[in-house]
Amino acid sequence: MAHQGSCMCGAVAFTIDGDIATGNACHCTSCRKQSGHYWASIDVPRTALAIQDADxxxxxxxxxxxRRGFCDTCGSTLFWDPVFQDWTSVAIGALDSPTQMRLSLHIYVSEKGDYYDIADGLPQNET
Known part of the structure; x- marks a missing residue:
């Protein structure tokens, strides 16, 4: 199954070829500063991710x-890319609905903001 997504202005679009069942929420300081809250994403094999208008x-x-990827026009945060791995994290919020997926895990909760609680019952990793 293919899943479509894009930035807010549509300058960057992408397709994920394959299933996307679960994602995670990262509460580390860097992800919170980049996204404005926590970063919710799915890990996608690079071979399954096709980016249109990557320029x-x-x-x-x-x-x-x-490295972290964002649209140069609207500033939408789209990708978290560990350069020495064979996968890329894609922002769940950039996917077109319906996604039919759920979060499965919270990570770096030791760095979470003090302005919110995590109360969804999902596993929470300190790092």
């Missing part, structure tokens, strides 16, 4: 191991 993606190298 509109700007990459920010947030660490030695990770």
């Amino acid at each position: 509109h993606i700007r990459w920010y190298q947030s660490s030695e191991k990770v």
Whole structure:
């Protein structure tokens, strides 16, 4: 099954070829600062991700191991890309609905913001 997604303005669109059953929510400080809250994403094999108009993606190298991709027109956060892996995290919010998926895990909850609670009953990893 193929899933479609895009940034807010439509300058960047992408297709994920395959199933996307579950995602995770990262509460680390970097993800919160980048997204404005926590980062909800799905990990997709790079071979299953096709990006149209990739020339509109700007990459920010947030660490030695990770770069973060966003639209250069509207600023939508789209990708978290561990450069030494064979997968990319894709923002769940950028997927066209319905996604038919659920979150399965919260990570880096030791860094979560103090302005919200996690009360959905999902597993929570400190890191």
